[in-house]
Amino acid sequence: MNCEIVYDSQKPWIKGMAINSGGLMTKNIQQAFLHESAFFQGIKDTRIFYQVWKPEHPRGVVLIIHGFTEHSGRYTNVVNTLCPEEYAVWAIDHRGHGKSGGKQHYVDSFKDFFADIAILEKMLRKAHPDLPVHIIGHSMGSLIANHYVSSQEKQDYSSLTLSGTGAAVGEGIGQLQILLSKLLSAFLPKLLIPSGIDPNFISSDQEVVEAYKNDPLVKYQKVTSRLGNELLCYLSTMKCAAKKVTVPTMIQVGSLDDTFKHSSWDELFTSFPSKDKVFQKYEGLKHEVYNEVEKEIPLADLKGWINSHN
Numbered sequence: 001m002n003c004e005i006v007y008d009s010q011k012p013w014i015k016g017m018a019i020n021s022g023g024l025m026t027k028n029i030q031q032a033f034l035h036e037s038a039f040f041q042g043i044k045d046t047r048i049f050y051q052v053w054k055p056e057h058p059r060g061v062v063l064i065i066h067g068f069t070e071h072s073g074r075y076t077n078v079v080n081t082l083c084p085e086e087y088a089v090w091a092i093d094h095r096g097h098g099k100s101g102g103k104q105h106y107v108d109s110f111k112d113f114f115a116d117i118a119i120l121e122k123m124l125r126k127a128h129p130d131l132p133v134h135i136i137g138h139s140m141g142s143l144i145a146n147h148y149v150s151s152q153e154k155q156d157y158s159s160l161t162l163s164g165t166g167a168a169v170g171e172g173i174g175q176l177q178i179l180l181s182k183l184l185s186a187f188l189p190k191l192l193i194p195s196g197i198d199p200n201f202i203s204s205d206q207e208v209v210e211a212y213k214n215d216p217l218v219k220y221q222k223v224t225s226r227l228g229n230e231l232l233c234y235l236s237t238m239k240c241a242a243k244k245v246t247v248p249t250m251i252q253v254g255s256l257d258d259t260f261k262h263s264s265w266d267e268l269f270t271s272f273p274s275k276d277k278v279f280q281k282y283e284g285l286k287h288e289v290y291n292e293v294e295k296e297i298p299l300a301d302l303k304g305w306i307n308s309h310n
Helices: 076-085 112-129 140-151 175-184 206-214 225-236 239-240 263-271 297-310
Strands: 015-021 025-041 047-057 059-063 085-093 133-140 157-165 192-194 222-224 249-252 277-280
Touching: 025 112, 047 076, 047 112, 047 239, 059 076, 059 112, 059 140, 076 085, 076 297, 085 112, 112 133, 112 140, 133 140, 140 157, 140 225, 140 239, 157 297, 175 192, 175 225, 222 225, 225 239, 249 263, 249 297, 263 277, 277 297
Parallel strands: 059 085, 059 133, 133 157, 157 249, 249 277
Antiparallel strands: 015 025, 025 047, 047 085, 192 222
C-alpha cells in the first residue's frame, strides 16, 4: 500500500514539546514522540488521510475515530495525554472530512467508514505487532466505533471508549434536518442541506469554539442528506450493536450535551454485556469533554482507563 509520509519537521523526533493541530509547539512534556501524516488508498478509490504520534518505545496503540464535520487534528489534548504514557496514537480523517478525499460529508453507506478503518487497523497492527489496541470514538465516531467493534468476529481490542455518545437524538438536533435527511437521502443523496449546528454546543471554552468556527477543515454548516440519514439509522441501532460488544467499555459524556437524548445514556450503557464497563458523566461539561475548560478530569479518567486495560 502506497503512503506518502509528510513530517512536520525536518527533525521528526520532537523532544520535550507537544504539537497542536496547527503543527505548533505548545506544551512542555517529558517524553519525545514522532509525528507522521500520510494518505492511504481507501475503498472506492478515495485517498484517506491519517496521522500517527509515536513515542520511541510504545507499549500500546490507541485508534481515534473522530466525529461529524471535524478531523483528526482536533484531538491533540488526547495525544498529549496518551503519548507521554507511551501509547502510539493513530487517527483517521473520515472520507469527506478533513484532508481526506471524497465529497464533503458524504458516504454511500456508513459501512464505508468501517472499511476505511479496517484498512488503517491492518496498517497499525503491522506497525505495532503484539501491542494492545484501544479504540476511542467521539460523537459520530462513537457510532462508528461501537458498530465497527461489534461487527468484528474477533474483538481483539483491550478497551473501547465512547465520548459524546448516546442512542437517541437529543434536543440539540433540529427536527427540520432530521426530516430533510429522511426525505432526500434516497433521491438526492449528495445534496448538501443545513446541518443546524450551533458551534457553542461543543464546549464552554470560547477559545475552543472560536477555533472550531475558524478551522478551515471544519465545515459544520452543511451535511449531505445521505450522511444525515445514515447517522439517524445507525443511531437507532446503537443499543443492538452494544449488546454484541465483549470489549471493556467506558462512556464519557457531559451533562450539558444535548446532542443525544439523556435517557439514552443509561440505556446504551446497560446494553453492553461486559461487567468491565464504566459510565462517566461530567457535570457542567458540553459535547467535547476532552476540549472543555475542565478537560483535565475526563482526560485523567481516559488515561486511567486505558492504563488499567493495557
